[in-house]
Amino acid sequence: MAILSKKDTLVASFNSTHAALAFEKQAKAANIEGRLIPTPPQIKADCGLAFKTELKNREALEQLIGERKLEAELQIVMLMTC
């Protein structure tokens, strides 16, 4: 049976590695679980790193982005995951 399956995933994309790492740091500080992944090909972004998290964290991330003026774009994408 296939290990990888499709799942709706919340992904934040960035314009630079610096922005990606800054976002990860802020998310961690705000106790929002997630991790950096290679930017999925469905997303057009200048940075090769994206932040992946569960859909339930959308509101918290939107708030974080607004409050800290983070450079990030949130999208829901179908990703293959284990």
Next chain:
Amino acid sequence: MIYLNSSATSIKRPDTVAKAMVEALSIGAEAGRGGKPSGQSAASFALREKLARFFGAKDAARVIFTSGATMAINTVLFGYLHAGDTVVYGEDAHNAVIRPVFELTERHGVNSICYELLDDGRVNFESFKVALAKHPKLVVINGASNVSGLINPIKELTALSHASGAKVMLDASQLAGSYPINMQDLGVDGLAAPGHKGLLGPNGIGVLLLDTDFDIEPLIFGGTGVMSELKTMPPSYPEKLEAGTHNAPGIAGLSAAIDYLLEQDIQAVHQYILELIRYFAGGLRKLQEDPALIDFDILGYLPDDLEDLDARDPEHDHASAISLVTKSEDITPEVLVDALAENYDILCRAGLHCAPLVHKRMGTAKTGALRFSFSRYTQKSELDAALLALRELLER
């Protein structure tokens, strides 16, 4: 962690490398600007001689320290080419070549020709000869592709380039330290290599070796510790191309690494890595035969019989990288590289690998590829683990 990304950088080094770097920082070798030869001057001199010996260069004074292969390549490109000159490079070039060449063509009046590869990644000699017919001033040869792992016929390409009147710069980034290189034997006029890949040194240091009749103008200007009254960089090597204070810990680390390598049989190292490629490619081909798995392609030429891979035969030789791409829109290289890291603790690399043209040639410009790359430290058991992980991830 299983590290299969050695084309990017080495993570394992002889213990003496870090020890030497800590010593360099602890003892605090001064910059060598004093009234007598300093510890740093002596260390730099010693490393130049070792590198000249290691790479078969004629003159240790023409061994230049840089911040990496990228700086070494830029130094030659910007220091040798002027408006109206033509430079030739191949589709297997790294962005360390492609980007400065683009800058030179866009803003410095230099002409450039990119010779084509065959679809399997090997040199298209017809295209190469057409490029040479334009009488380039410089030809940049990639020793080996960091995507396909194919090693170029350096000696042959160099001879053809010289016959057309061009100097030859070898980007040895993927070969230095794990493949025997003798500049005089190959005939190349310049060689660039990073310290941190096969040379097993630290990041932040690289080398540029120049033949005695290959003169380069400075790219970076600044203090050299000698001839301070000059408004220009000193005319003699190596100072001409080394502005600023040396990276002392980098030199110490690289020196320890070269000491180690000078005692090694580099041909045997290359033979071992070739055996790893043979083994892994064989494993990949078995996966390709399994109908229960998603189809994929291995990028670049491999002989039908992998036993034909031969370190003594330039046509059947191979460096340490091997890449694949699936025929699935869902199981992309990004998905695989993430799953391998997250679920199997196996590190490799997905994407375009800073080599967009070779991906375009091989039809993977949109998808990129998943690259595995090996070193002298890689074990077959690690390859087995990677193959097993791929088998699981590629199941339909």
